[in-house]
Amino acid sequence: MADASFGFSTLQMGELAIGKHVHYILSVEKKKDSFESVVMDHLRMNGAYWGLTTLDLLGKLDSVNADEVLSWIMACQHESGGFSGNIGHDPHILYTLSAVQVLALFNKLDVLDIDKVATYITGLQNEDGSFSGDMWGEVDTRFSYIAICCLSILRCLDKINVEKAVSYILSCKNLDGGFGCTPGGESHAGQIFCCVGALAITGSLHHVDKDLLGWWLCERQVKSGGLNGRPEKLPDVCYSWWVLSSLIMIDRVHWIDKEKLVKFILDCQDLENGGISDRPDDAVDVFHTYFGVAGLSLLEYPGLKAVDPAYALPVDVVNRIFFGR
Amino acid sequence: MDLLNQLETILESDPLIDEVGFIHPSQFVTLHKECGESGNLSADGDFGSTNMKFWNRDHKLGISTEVLLPLCKAAKSAFMNVMKQYKMLSNLSDSKSEDENAMYVSSLSCQSFEDEVMKHSRALLLLSSDFGTAWNARKLVVLKEQQLSMFTDELLLSALVLSYSPKSEQAWSHRRWVIKMIAGKHLNLQQILAKESELVEKIAERSKMNYRAWNHRCWLVSYMTREQMLHELKRSRDWAGLHVADNSCFHYRRRLMLRILENKQEGDDFSYGVENYHVMKEELDLNEVLVKRYIGREALWLHRRFLSLMWIQHLTTMCGISCHSEQKTGIDNEINLFLDKELCLLDSCSVIQDTEFEDFKAQAMYSAIYFLWLVKQIPQLRKIEMHEKLKVIVTSFTSSPSMSSRLGSDYQIQPWSGVSLPFIKSFATWIGDFITAAVGVVLASMDKVVRTKLTGCRPYGSSVSANNVDC
Secondary structure: OOOOOHHHHHHHHOOOOHHHHHHHHHHHOOOOOOHHHHHOHHHHHHHHHHHHHHHHHOOOHHHOOHHHHHHHHHHOEOOOOOEEOOOOOOEOHHHHHHHHHHHHHOOOHHHOOHHHHHHHHHOOEOOOOOEEOOOOOOEOHHHHHHHHHHHHHOOOHHHOOHHHHHHHHHHOEOOOOOEOOOOOOOOOHHHHHHHHHHHHHOOOHHHOOHHHHHHHHHOOEOOOOOEOOOOOOOOOOHHHHHHHHHHHHOOOHHHOOHHHHHHHHHHOEOOOOOOEEOOOOOOEEHHHHHHHHHHHHHOOOOOOOOEOOOOOOEHHHHHHHHHOO | OOHHHHHHHHHHHOOOOOEEEEEOHHHHHHHHHHHHHHOOOOOOHHHOOOOOOEEEEOOEEEEEHHHHHHHHHHHHHHHHHHHHHHHHHHHHHHHOOOOHHHHHHHHHHHHHHHHHHHHHHHHHHOOOOOOHHHHHHHHHHHHHHOOHHHHHHHHHHHHHHHHHOOOOHHHHHHHHHHHHHHEOOOEOHHHHHHHHHHHHHHHHHHOOOOHHHHHHHHHHHOOOOHHHHHHHHHHHHHHHHHOOOOHHHHHHHHHHHHHHHHOOOOOOHHHHHHHHHHHHHHHHHHHHHHHHHOOOOHHHHHHHHHHHHHHHHHHHHHHHHOOOHHHHHHHHHHHHHHHHHHHHHHHHHOOOOOOOOHHHHHHHHHHHHHHHHHHHHOHHHHHOOHHHHHHHHHHHHHHOOOHHHHHOOOOOOHHHOOOOHHHHHHOHHHHHHHHHHHOOOOOOOHHHHHHHHHHHOOOOOOOOOHHHHOO
């Protein structure tokens, strides 16, 4: 159900400060000398994905030097084939997906030794179909999504046991229709995105009770229009992505009030210095800026590239991967 | 002494530190004053009263927010450097180990590098809790040494990190790794589980609705015996009653209950059956008490959805097993009885006693949505003569003296204002009618409408009649 009626209403509620946000993202890289940036140093690869995907959705990916980014990414790859969050850190599946996604943004997947990356990911699948995040064995449905998404982008999903991977994800389904980290874990919108995304990519969405899950998901919308990730929690811009993309994948997005959500996200902008925060008047960060912009893109906000709800990449990038443009 | 050295010396000298926090310089002044009043000015020397960067008393450690940045940088670079050397050395000792003398020398220096790795990674993790590579380095060293004391030290460090960063995913994950390593081999698993459960409860008290903490507790359940699960259910009962908005705690109870209900293979089937019955009944009763005491709590109503579903499933299974028609009638009666009780609850909860506060509106909304959910989820409900029951409710609404308060002003909209219109709309005509009925708006065609909708029940039908939902 496409909703093309934002034209008039956005004028009333203020608009997306595209220029400010671009400036904010470019400036984050330069501010390296704060405690916050030092403690985030180990997940710089995720940061790169959030920032660069936002720039691409805003149509400004060309404002960064692609070669610099590429050589830094490749310096983060390990012998095992996995990528680390930054140079000198240990590899993890979390950063491997981000690295592959960023390379996809720049249309540079060909610099990868695809077999090597695929071998790393395949090696993390366990007997029960689940995936470990790295050699130390922590299991989480997030890692199932990452493995499936990453291998799908690399066009070698057949290297893992998809059937078992799917059945493990389904074993994490709760009676409320949602999904948790491991069997019996509490439903959480972030985990739901991962599970639904993995099921969507593997063509297994028929295993989901869409009405039941859709009910839980649309109950995440609170009065302000924002979405929370679990019952009784405050709304947070990042759930504009996790909840919204899941609702779209199961075809139930018309169950929430989209216009109110758009307003909520726009209210979380820092109109002076750019960037988007979790809630109105909080401090901004790249993570929430990405999820705010991606959420608006899912809501078909004018002036933004469309984003794919399962791959979390711009639709034109996904099309390039699968249909050669 | 440089900053990092100071921190590491404190950590070395007081291995029992159980809490870390970052303190603003102005708070140091307050702390000094308090210390001065207690008359122990010089007792802690460098790190006690005079030091403005670190505070260490009673096994608590405070670090000044002013030194965080340089300290964190120093810890990171010290750790990364020693790690590089350590890895090089272990690669060397792996590849050529013929010469005994060389082996001795390299194992000696290996040992000292390991000490350094442990020292710097500890300091670093107290400043940057999710620095995965530092946790991994510790796993490498501990795995190599295979000493129980080192494993338990890891549990202490992880707890210490969680004291300032209770949501640290890495710290929780590190715990699980350690527990998997030592479980069975060194320590009694049941004791570990009990201790872990306590830790989660302690952290959950300070850090509300902490997903990572409760997820850890849910993970523990798969290792528990039936007795332990029953004990945990009992133990977390009071806590749940005091934290009625904490959905995670209720999820933990759901997890325990599901495991308890599913394990009936071993032991006495009959006594387990009776016990299971009581587990469910008690939880339903507790929930009803809480629902009535704490008005408008989403987590409580969601918990009730689960409980009702389990309860009716339980009754239905009994119905499936039994082939005697008498017993079947008895169970049907039980289901009917249960639904009557639920309708009474719905009835009592949809009275808005006070329009000033949102709570009563929320309560009315949650109770009605709860009932809708039940109708959708439980197929049996549709077979039962629901319209008769609804008629009773509607009659009680219209004849009740408080009716004017129910129907007063713009009542019809209020209880639903928290739910967006598209949400309601998409539940289609039958739900729209149901809502209308449940809040007591008497439509002339009430009887017919409800009967059609609930017996012909086309959930989430696509056509939406504006008349019905524009309440």
